[in-house]
Amino acid sequence: MFNNLCNAPPTASTNQDKLARYLAAPTEAVGDVIAWWFKNRKMYPCLSHMALDYLSIPATSVDIERVFSHGRLLLPHVCNRLTAQMTCALMCLSNRSRLGFIEDDDVLAIASLLEVPEDEGAKEGDVLMPEGWDTILVEQE
Known part of the structure; x- marks a missing residue:
């Protein structure tokens, strides 16, 4: 801005x-x-x-709970295993995806990652993410 x-x-x-x-x-x-x-x-x-x-930012009469309720849609009310970092990444991904900033190929690459072996303390569905997976790259003109 x-x-x-x-x-x-x-x-x-x-x-x-x-x-x-x-x-x-x-x-x-x-x-x-x-x-x-x-x-x-x-x-x-x-x-x-x-x-x-x-x-010049317009004021809003929308209830603040409604504005920030997107997190509740992403997370169940009880017992989830997502870290705060993962929750933030998912919320950012959702917003940026709707705005067209996320490429489909990037999502497919992440979706194709191997699951973490259970002998490393992982539970079913856990995925091993590469180092820097949550880094947001901003292109400068």
């Missing part, structure tokens, strides 16, 4: 100077915060961009 805030990457001291200038400015009573940031976008270009992104 905050990618490409400024065209040229400023130095750390420049950003700190702009932030210090904003924080040192006298406060003023404002009725419309979004309009204030829009009006002052030239004075604080990076801060205003970030503030406008943050402040």
Whole structure:
């Protein structure tokens, strides 16, 4: 969301100077915060961009339990053997799959992995995952 805030990457001291200038400015009573940031976008270009992104997120009247109930659909209410890491990975996979970020070939490759031998303490259906299986790779342009 905050990618490409400024065209040229400023130095750390420049950003700190702009932030210090904003924080040192006298406060003023404002009725419309979004309009204030829009009006002052030239004075604080990076801060205003970030503030406008943050402040323009729509509020929701949806019950918070409903928003986060996807985990309950993934996990049974009692007795499951999934680790927190696996639960997180499955929830991310589900969302990214619906958005088209997951390739079918990758899912098939994981599905074809061998099960962990039971003599290693595994239970039926456990799959041996390769090192780094849960690493999310982000391509940079």
